[in-house]
Amino acid sequence: MTTTTLEHHLEAQQAAGAISASLRRVLETTASACVRISQLVGQGALGGVLGSAGSENVQGEVQKKLDIIANDTLMAAHQGGSVAALASEEMDAICPVPGGEACEWLLLFDPLDGSSNIDVNVSIGTIFSVLPRTGTGPVTEAEFLQPGRQQAAAGYCIYGPQTMLVLTTGCGVQVFTLDRNSGRFLLTQSALRVPEDTKEFAINMSNSRHWAPPVRRYITECLLGKDGARGKDFNMRWIASMVADVHRVLSRGGIFMYPWDKREPNRPGKLRLMYEANPMSWLVEQAGGAATNSQQPILDIQPAALHERVSVILGSKNEVERVTSYHNEEKQGV
Numbered sequence: 569m570t571t572t573t574l575e576h577h578l579e580a581q582q583a584a585g586a587i588s589a590s591l592r593r594v595l596e597t598t599a600s601a602c603v604r605i606s607q608l609v610g611q612g613a614l615g616g617v618l619g620s621a622g623s624e625n626v627q628g629e630v631q632k633k634l635d636i637i638a639n640d641t642l643m644a645a646h647q648g649g650s651v652a653a654l655a656s657e658e659m660d661a662i663c664p665v666p667g668g669e670a671c672e673w674l675l676l677f678d679p680l681d682g683s684s685n686i687d688v689n690v691s692i693g694t695i696f697s698v699l700p701r702t703g704t705g706p707v708t709e710a711e712f713l714q715p716g717r718q719q720a721a722a723g724y725c726i727y728g729p730q731t732m733l734v735l736t737t738g739c740g741v742q743v744f745t746l747d748r749n750s751g752r753f754l755l756t757q758s759a760l761r762v763p764e765d766t767k768e769f770a771i772n773m774s775n776s777r778h779w780a781p782p783v784r785r786y787i788t789e790c791l792l793g794k795d796g797a798r799g800k801d802f803n804m805r806w807i808a809s810m811v812a813d814v815h816r817v818l819s820r821g822g823i824f825m826y827p828w829d830k831r832e833p834n835r836p837g838k839l840r841l842m843y844e845a846n847p848m849s850w851l852v853e854q855a856g857g858a859a860t861n862s863q864q865p866i867l868d869i870q871p872a873a874l875h876e877r878v879s880v881i882l883g884s885k886n887e888v889e890r891v892t893s894y895h896n897e898e899k900q901g902v
């Protein structure tokens with residue numbers, strides 16, 4: 569059994585010059601907020617945290633109580649001056665931290681990913697991304713609009729049968745499991761790798777009639793299995809919590825897709841670039857996988873708006889490349 573705590577790991581990374589003391593503080597603060605959220609999630613009905621809050625977020629989605637509680641928990645944890653400003657999927661505008669202007673970091677998060685699973689006791693999570701400050705003085709929204717390649721750290725905490733923190737600071741991907749007795753995250757896996765090939769895909773099949781032809785082609789071939797062009801059978805999973813679906817992809821390979829579809833042709837996708845796609849894409853790339861919006865690596869996208877949406881195709885490298893090639897062939901009229 570490992571006894572390397574998250575704090576030990578970050579201390580060693582700092583000693584090796586891989587992260588600064590200030591980044592370490594951001595990550596430790598975020599992790600302790602996740603421990604608190606995990607406790608609240610675990611309480612469920614006993615803690616009065618289930619159900620709808622009766623309000624809507626900036627994207628017009630009905631908020632659950634836990635969306636707000638998790639957001640408040642992360643916000644409160646970061647008032648101590650480790651970051652200059654915060655941005656959340658659940659808040660309309662960025663939130664500068666009073667007295668935090670001198671801090672070097674900006675934190676973005678989806679406080680409670682997989683909201684539709686909260687009330688049915690299925691895995692949910694918190695996704696976060698740390699960007700460097702690029703200016704001085706008061707933080708503006710424009711300062712947040714940096715491509716995912718600029719991230720200094722990214723990760724998620726999954727609240728499932730176990731609570732796990734999955735983290736990258738650019739030196740591979742480390743997995744920590746919460747010891748519920750001590751309240752500490754212990755290192756349980758390092759240098760995570762995503763297999764390059766897979767026989768498992770994740771997509772919301774109920775949207776199939778709305779997909780673009782390249783996505784339909786790829787999934788049709790998967791469904792044909794041994795009888796089709798792929799010559800092998802595929803399995804399908806869809807949890808509808810990105811954290812849980814991506815956690816499975818990171819753990820045993822697979823491809824995850826929430827692509828553009830023609831229900832809302834002018835919207836690039838459902839998932840959010842800054843709070844979901846960027847941190848997950850960096851984790852997947854750090855584990856040897858790939859992540860694209862079908863046109864370019866997600867991490868290279870220059871964001872135009874804080875709450876921007878994006879088409880997401882990520883996971884095992886060879887499968888992501890195959891879907892990309894189908895999009896390229898369509899563009900070239902092959």
Ligand code: AHM
Pocket residue numbers: 629678680681682683684772808809810811813826
């Ligand atoms: P949320 O952040 O409001 O929970 O929404 C994002 C979630 C993802 O976790 C998941 O992949 C997707 O929405 C599921 O969408 P759908 O219900 O359309 O399958």
Ligand code: MG
Pocket residue numbers: 678680681682810844
């Ligand atoms: Mg989400």
